[in-house]
Amino acid sequence: MKTIKARARKAAFARRKDVHSEARSAAGVANLLSVVTEHKGKTLSGYVPIRTEITPVPVMAAMATHGPVCVPVTGQLGEPLRFALWTPDCEMTEGAFGAFIPATRQFVEPEVLIVPLLSFDRHGGRLGYGGGFYDRTLEGLRAKRPTLAIGYAYSAQEVDAVPLEPTDQLLDAIVTDEGVHWV
Numbered sequence: 001m002k003t004i005k006a007r008a009r010k011a012a013f014a015r016r017k018d019v020h021s022e023a024r025s026a027a028g029v030a031n032l033l034s035v036v037t038e039h040k041g042k043t044l045s046g047y048v049p050i051r052t053e054i055t056p057v058p059v060m061a062a063m064a065t066h067g068p069v070c071v072p073v074t075g076q077l078g079e080p081l082r083f084a085l086w087t088p089d090c091e092m093t094e095g096a097f098g099a100f101i102p103a104t105r106q107f108v109e110p111e112v113l114i115v116p117l118l119s120f121d122r123h124g125g126r127l128g129y130g131g132g133f134y135d136r137t138l139e140g141l142r143a144k145r146p147t148l149a150i151g152y153a154y155s156a157q158e159v160d161a162v163p164l165e166p167t168d169q170l171l172d173a174i175v176t177d178e179g180v181h182w183v
C-alpha cells in the first residue's frame with residue numbers, strides 16, 4: 001500500500017502542476033463560497049497554499065467577516081493538526097513543511113474544514129502528502145461533533161479511485177474550479 005500511494009502521489013503532483021493557474025483558482029472561489037456560506041459563524045478552517053495547491057484564501061478572507069477562520073498547524077509526525085485563528089491581516093511565520101502559520105497562535109477547533117489534497121475520487125477518497133495529518137485530525141474532531149470536511153482541488157485532480165486504508169477519513173464534499181460534488 002505504501003508504494004501504491006507513493007506512486008499515486010507522484011502522478012498527482014505532476015497532474016496538479018499542469019493545471020495550477022490563477023484563472024482556475026479564481027473559478028473555484030465562487031463554488032467554494034456557495035458551500036461555506038451555508039455555515040456562516042461556525043469555526044472554519046482553511047489553509048495557506050503550498051506548492052501548487054489551489055488557493056482558498058479569498059474565501060477565507062470573505063468568511064472572516066462572518067465568523068472565526070483558522071489554519072492548520074503541524075506538530076510532530078503522528079500527532080493530529082491543531083488550528084490557529086487567522087485573519088487576512090495577521091502576521092504569519094513559516095511553520096513545518098513550508099506552510100505559513102499565524103505568528104501569534106490562539107488555538108480553536110473547526111467544525112467546517114476546507115481540506116487540501118493531491119487527488120480525490122467521487123466517493124470522498126482523498127490522497128494527501130502522506131503524513132496522515134488530516135486523517136488523524138478528522139477522526140478526532142468527528143468523535144466529538146458533526147464535522148464537515150470539504151475537499152478543495154482543481155477538477156483535474158479527480159481520479160477513479162484513490163487507494164484507501166482503514167485509517168483514511170472520507171470527505172463529505174469536493175469543491176473544484178468546475179463545481180460542487182456532494183459525496
Ligand SMILES: Nc1nc2c(c(=O)[nH]1)N(C=O)[C@@H](CNc1ccc(C(=O)N[C@@H](CCC(=O)O)C(=O)O)cc1)CN2
Pocket residue numbers: 047048049050053072073074081096097099116117128129130131133134
Ligand atoms: N497548505 C497546506 N498546509 C498544510 C497541509 C497541507 O497539506 N497543505 N498539511 C496537511 O497535512 C499540514 C502540513 N503537512 C505536510 C505534510 C507533509 C508534507 C511533505 O512535504 N511531505 C514530504 C514527504 C514526507 C515523508 O513522507 O517523509 C513530501 O511530500 O515530499 C508537507 C506538508 C498542515 N498544513
Ligand SMILES: Nc1ncnc2c1ncn2[C@@H]1O[C@H](COP(=O)(O)OP(=O)(O)OP(=O)(O)O)[C@@H](O)[C@H]1O
Pocket residue numbers: 005126127128129130131132133134135136139165167168
Ligand atoms: N487515525 C490514525 N491512526 C493511526 N495511523 C494513522 C491514522 N491516520 C493515518 N494514519 C497513518 O498515517 C500514514 C499516512 O497516512 P496517509 O497516507 O493516508 O496520509 P495522507 O492522508 O495522504 O496525508 P495528510 O492527511 O497528511 O495530507 C499511514 O500509514 C496511515 O496508516
